[in-house]
Amino acid sequence: MILLASNENPLGMPESARRAAAAALQGAGHYPDSNGTALKHALSARLDVPADWLVLGSGSSEILELAAQVCVKPGEHVVYSQYGFVVYGQAAAHAHARSTVVPARDFGHDLDAMRAAIGEDTRLVFVANPNNPTGSFIEAGPLLAFLESVPSQATVLLDEAYGEYLAPAQRYDSIAWVRRFPNLIVARTFSKAYGLAGLRIGYGVAQHALAARLTAQRPRFNVSTPAQAAAVAALADEAFLARSYQLNAAGRMRLEAGLHELRLGSLPSAGNFVMVHVGEGRTVHARLLAAGVDVALLDGYGLPQWLRITVGLPEQNEAVLVALRDQAPAR
Numbered sequence: 538m539i540l541l542a543s544n545e546n547p548l549g550m551p552e553s554a555r556r557a558a559a560a561a562l563q564g565a566g567h568y569p570d571s572n573g574t575a576l577k578h579a580l581s582a583r584l585d586v587p588a589d590w591l592v593l594g595s596g597s598s599e600i601l602e603l604a605a606q607v608c609v610k611p612g613e614h615v616v617y618s619q620y621g622f623v624v625y626g627q628a629a630a631h632a633h634a635r636s637t638v639v640p641a642r643d644f645g646h647d648l649d650a651m652r653a654a655i656g657e658d659t660r661l662v663f664v665a666n667p668n669n670p671t672g673s674f675i676e677a678g679p680l681l682a683f684l685e686s687v688p689s690q691a692t693v694l695l696d697e698a699y700g701e702y703l704a705p706a707q708r709y710d711s712i713a714w715v716r717r718f719p720n721l722i723v724a725r726t727f728s729k730a731y732g733l734a735g736l737r738i739g740y741g742v743a744q745h746a747l748a749a750r751l752t753a754q755r756p757r758f759n760v761s762t763p764a765q766a767a768a769v770a771a772l773a774d775e776a777f778l779a780r781s782y783q784l785n786a787a788g789r790m791r792l793e794a795g796l797h798e799l800r801l802g803s804l805p806s807a808g809n810f811v812m813v814h815v816g817e818g819r820t821v822h823a824r825l826l827a828a829g830v831d832v833a834l835l836d837g838y839g840l841p842q843w844l845r846i847t848v849g850l851p852e853q854n855e856a857v858l859v860a861l862r863d864q865a866p867a868r
């Protein structure tokens with residue numbers, strides 16, 4: 538089966554990280570370093586923030602959950618966008634929050650409407666850049682203007698799970714924004730471009746006071762020893778990251794062109810996936826599965842006519858295009 542359903546890195550785990558994780562297994566009879574000292578040290582040097590501004594999570598999903606647990610009391614208000622990543626709603630529900638799901642504009646975040654939805658009891662606002670599943674991207678200018686406009690009692694969680702896939706012209710320095718805004722958490726992950734999805738490791742960056750609250754809420758041994766070691770190695774493996782970026786940029790272009798040739802509409806994507814309009818999502822999904830390709834259904838997002846295809850290796854991208862072409866007459 539060709540797995541293009543979960544926005545994983547088609548290169549898999551970097552060899553450097555595999556070796557580091559295997560070596561770390563030697564010590565796995567002991568509990569992990571609950572402080573994540575080595576990884577925080579590496580991240581702190583890379584991002585130029587104090588180590589106590591960093592929170593490690595079992596994937597960045599845990600950072601999203603922690604943000605809701607720490608910032609929101611039952612009945613308080615959370616804001617996120619329609620078609621926003623599924624965990625935002627779940628995290629808000631786990632915190633017994635009241636949520637406003639702000640209608641999307643052109644399948645992306647409508648920041649003006651999100652700002653208008655923020656009220657006195659709003660405690661958390663989720664913003665994904667780029668967003669999954671739509672691939673939408675917000676330029677630095679409007680995003681910064683939004684952060685400036687958010688009142689201080691509301692924390693913004695800026696989810697950058699796919700940030701490493703942004704084109705150079707799209708990139709911005711969100712860590713500088715963390716230095717400026719005490720109510721900002723930037724969440725990042727090793728699951729995507731770094732290829733460590735199965736090890737479950739991500740992190741949050743926030744100013745000390747907020748980071749300390751997140752850290753206090755976190756289960757003490759939430760990140761395993763092999764995951765920490767693999768993340769340190771992956772962070773240093775710039776060649777792997779560059780290769781992942783290039784493979785994705787070329788593969789995404791090929792997928793977009795191939796979908797266009799098949800006359801299937803797709804959305805411009807800043808991530809490692811493309812959302813494609815296929816009509817009967819469930820039917821097409823089943824046919825692709827029968828042809829040996831697994832892509833993501835988007836019914837859960839209220840997008841039953843769309844599928845999301847993760848950018849794969851070149852031969853995997855061709856395989857999904859062939860499978861889509863061959864089922865095309867029945868569409």
Ligand SMILES: Cc1ncc(COP(=O)(O)O)c(C=O)c1O
Pocket residue numbers: 543544595596597598599622665667668669696698699725726727728734737738739
């Ligand atoms: C937008 C977004 N944020 C966060 C995550 C969380 O990933 P993880 O928990 O593996 O770090 C994902 C995973 O698909 C995602 O798409």
